Amino acid sequence: MRATATWSGTIAFGMVSIPVQLYAATEEHTARLHEIDTADGSRVQHRRFCAAEGREIPYSEVGRGVAVPDGRMLPLSEDDLARLPLPTKHTITVAGFIEPTGVVPLSYDRPYYVAPAAPEAERPYALLVEVLSRTGLVAMAKVAIRSRERRAVVRPYAGMLLLQTLRWRDEIRDPGDLAHLVPAVPLSDRERRLAEVLVQEILVRVSGFYVAGVPLPPDSLHIDPGGFCRNSALARVMWWHGASRLGRPVGVDARPTATTGPICCSA
Known part of the structure; x- marks a missing residue:
């Protein structure tokens, strides 16, 4: 195209x-969902209705306007916008x-x-x-x-x-009102070191995904569509470490998932 x-x-x-x-x-690549009547599955239509006249109006009669301080609506034509x-x-x-x-x-x-x-x-x-x-x-x-x-x-x-x-x-919200949602969590030096090692491991593997705007082949990116790390022995060790601290049984054939652990590793 x-x-x-x-x-x-x-x-x-x-x-x-x-x-x-x-x-x-x-460009967007998402599945578009439509509104339907749950009784028979037929599509629901939205019509343009003029409340003052109590009737449906065609698109040719629809324009744009801006509200002035006294509450009145000031119509704006395409020529007005162009000027x-x-x-x-x-x-x-x-x-x-x-x-x-x-x-x-x-x-x-x-x-x-x-x-x-x-x-x-x-x-x-x-x-x-x-x-x-x-x-x-x-x-x-x-x-x-x-x-x-x-x-x-x-x-x-x-x-x-x-x-x-x-x-x-003025279009960017101040995060100050959300401060109470992010409590101060004490972290040990061991946890920080393990997290840094994992970040460095993934950084080395995906940092070249885009080089000077040119995408590399998909198989060069070792991250699955769900956002979980694959084929990483280090990630597996970190998951085992987290599971053992939470008192979960960890065996040789353990396979963490998106619901049971923070990192999902395939065999």
């Missing part, structure tokens, strides 16, 4: 302006360059591939990819996608640029 651009404009920083297009970088004074409507405005660690991971939202939109943009585009790759920096920017202005990060990825939108600060 041919990729379709979701946004067209330019990347602008300093005196440089590069025509680019954005393409969705992710919104967003300076970043067709421009990815770069404010500066920072270290990637300066971006809080919780801020990351939706990713887009960035591609040059014209032949004359190919050289400056390639130069920007090269500079960001060599310096290890990312560009902090603003961009308006679907009439909504967002912060964004532009970084090199798999030989091209990747733009990832960021949530605004």
Whole structure:
């Protein structure tokens, strides 16, 4: 299937302006569940109903609006939305360059591939990819996608640029209210050492799963779909250690599972 651009404009920083297009970088692969009538299994439909007129209305009569402080609804047409004074409507405005660690991971939202939109943009585009790759920096920017202005990060990825939108600060919840749900648990030095060894074991085996954006063959990743470690003698020993401390019988043929132990190892 041919990729379709979701946004067209330019990347602008300093005196440089590069025509680019954005393409969705992710897609969902989930089983879609439908609402049905439990009596006969038939599909349930949702209809557009106007409460003021007491009737169902067609999609052609459905518009969008925003509530004003006095409670009235202010209608907005597509032309109104198109004329919104967003300076970043067709421009990815770069404010500066920072270290990637300066971006809080919780801020990351939706990713887009960035591609040059014209032949004359190919050289400056390639130069920007090269500079960001060599310096290890990312560009902090603003961009308006679907009439909504967002912060964004532009970084090199798999030989091209990747733009990832960021949530605004007021869209991120403060975890302070959840502090009482995470009690302070005393840990022994032995438990810490065992946990560190397990982490290092798995890190060595999966850290190369993506190298410069290129996925390795599936058989190079020794983790099963359920997220449990396979074929790891160390993981088996750690499970036995945890089971014995909990008073569970542990034999030569013991096989921990997702419900009986924290780690599942296959033979």
